[in-house]
Amino acid sequence: MGLFDEIKKKLSHEFIDIVEWLDDSQDTIVHRFERYQNEIKNGAKLVVREGQQAVFVNEGQLADVFGPGTYELTTKNLPILTTLKGWKYGFNSPFKAEVYFVNTRLFTDEKWGTKNPVMLSDDRFGLTEIRAFGTYSFRISDPGNFVINVVGTDSNFTNYEVNEHLKSLIVTRFTDTVGEANLPLELYAANTSELSETCQEVMHPEFERIGIDLEKFYIENVSMPEELKKEIFEYSRLDKLDMGKLAQFKAAKAMEAAAKNEGGTAGAGMGMGMGFVLAQQMGGLVSPAPVAATGAAAQQAAPPPIPQLAYFYALEGKQQGPVSFERLGELFAARSINRDTLIWKQGMAAWTALSEVDELKSFLGGNTPPPLPGA
Template sequence: MDIFNEIKKKLSHEFIDIIEWLDNTNDTIVHRFERYQNEIKNNAQLIVREGQTAVFINEGQLADIFKPGTYTLNTKNLPVLTTLKGWKYGFDSPFKAEVYFVNTHLFTDEKWGTKNPIMLSDERFGLVEIRAFGTYSFRINDPGKFVVDVVGTDGNFTNFEINEHLKSLVVTRFTDTVGEANLPIELYAANTSELSETCREVMQPEFGRVGIELEKFYIENVSMPEELKKEIFEYSRLDKLDMTKLAQFKAAKAMEAAAKNEGGTAGAGMGMGMGFVLAQQMGNMMNPQAAQQPFGGQQPQAIAPPQVPTQVMYFYATSGQQMGPVSFEKLKELFAARTINRDSLVWKQGMANWTALKEVEELKSFLGGNTPPPLPTA
């Protein structure tokens, strides 16, 4: 009898289950531990490695969850399953449960991109189209929720399966975010870091609903049609350029093209004439002062028109406040209207200090008509 018990004990020890999962792939997220009829013996050994979580499912219901470590499966270590099974006094026979190993390490360098152009409205360029692509990284932070809500009964759930769902979610939320950002179209490419962080914050609640944490989200590039790029570049240049000089440059280029297209002797003569005009135009652009004299100042000075005199502008003080600048004529009108008087302080460019109007040489002419003559006597 004792020999039989020893043999029975030895056999039961040799056949204690060991439940574990060695991941030989780089893309498996959830693996179901296969057992014949899902039976697990009492006191079976459960080994959960780093980067894994074991999830027990009983008849479709979430039961116990095990973090990394080694466990002996009995009523003490299976509190939820014990309650679901109604084991009040323990059990000796095998029990049925599904065991899912969830890979909780960080999945990196996942690609995303817009399959179709995104339509945006810009104040200067109207409706425009952009495309974008980048990468993101995620991990499973709630294995129980993920298994119940996403995996279901799938025995080998891979990265490819979840990524199809995640990519659609990313593109949808990215489209909403860039639409609400309302940035000028040319600033999207220059603000990818800020826009990436904003998108991650917007997307995280959506990922969290199924037990996923969005660790990083990157926008690597925002592209647009070549025609729109040219318009943006042209607009940025025009915003910086002197429009008068730009018009002169355009005219010079047009004349140069016309000169090249003319043929024969007449064309050669016209081309030479155009060349002289072009040289003058370019010289005027580089040296505005020389532009006042035909052919860079080679003609006699007598035929050059004199420079337009610069109008002198004055500042004046009234009620302790600085006013102006105003022209000589306007200042005269103010004096006639008695807004200012002979003692009012005035200043113009070249004067060291504010000076009373009556002491400024060219303004003394105001004083002659400021005091009316005496009334005639009867």
């Protein structure tokens, strides 16, 4: 390129007197107006369209900001830049400054989600993990602040770039919020609307600090591992059940399993005997009270119920009781005691773990009970 061409190019750029940005994209948030050596002619026309603001920056320092409209760039309407440059009244030479056009429209349906599970502590289930995702919408509320603190010298700052920054901020604040909410685990998925509003209130100052207005924030789904979900469902059902009846039901299932495992005639006979005992323990819930037998039939009638023994148990180092067999089953079903709880009754030489007491093994499920008296 010859010297004449170089001078011609310089002059053609230097004396362009219209500064504007026609946005032909869907994702550009900030666009830097490009011209030769950053020179703008004094008296040039600045055109700012609806949904835009123009930010003037001088050597990394925020100067003047213009909203929608058409302006003549002079010392009169560039007061901050005039002060920074030290211009005198009537200045009429080209000047250098960076001009950034900021898109101030509402950006909607932006996606967010937790890349890694969020750890929560629950009183009933211990440490658990949840994941969440949703959408949010935002707009640039303070273009000057946003350009200086986020954009920097990027000539074409896109929606993707700001979203990467915002998603990290969202996940951090979401984790803090759900941790401090201290809700029962099953309520997180059932209260997404209330949780969304709380998260938005918490995040709004953080967005505002960098010149962004968080218009909407939605949590669309809160998920957890399948095994934990099943455990929560089971717990919710147990919470509605009569613990005494539940203990009797579990004992019945254990007896049925034991009878099937024995097999043959002996197993069937044992199953029948245990069935009669269970019917009497459940107070007629399984079948109606039998009609009194007479004659030869009386000899084959069911044996009388097993005497209700009195049991003592240890809880937090203290002796509790005495309680009946049924009450002990209720305590086990309600998790007040467990398989390692120490048990004593009359005739036992020493305190013994519940899982080692023969007639109490039915609480554990799937164990064969001891033979009936006289068998």
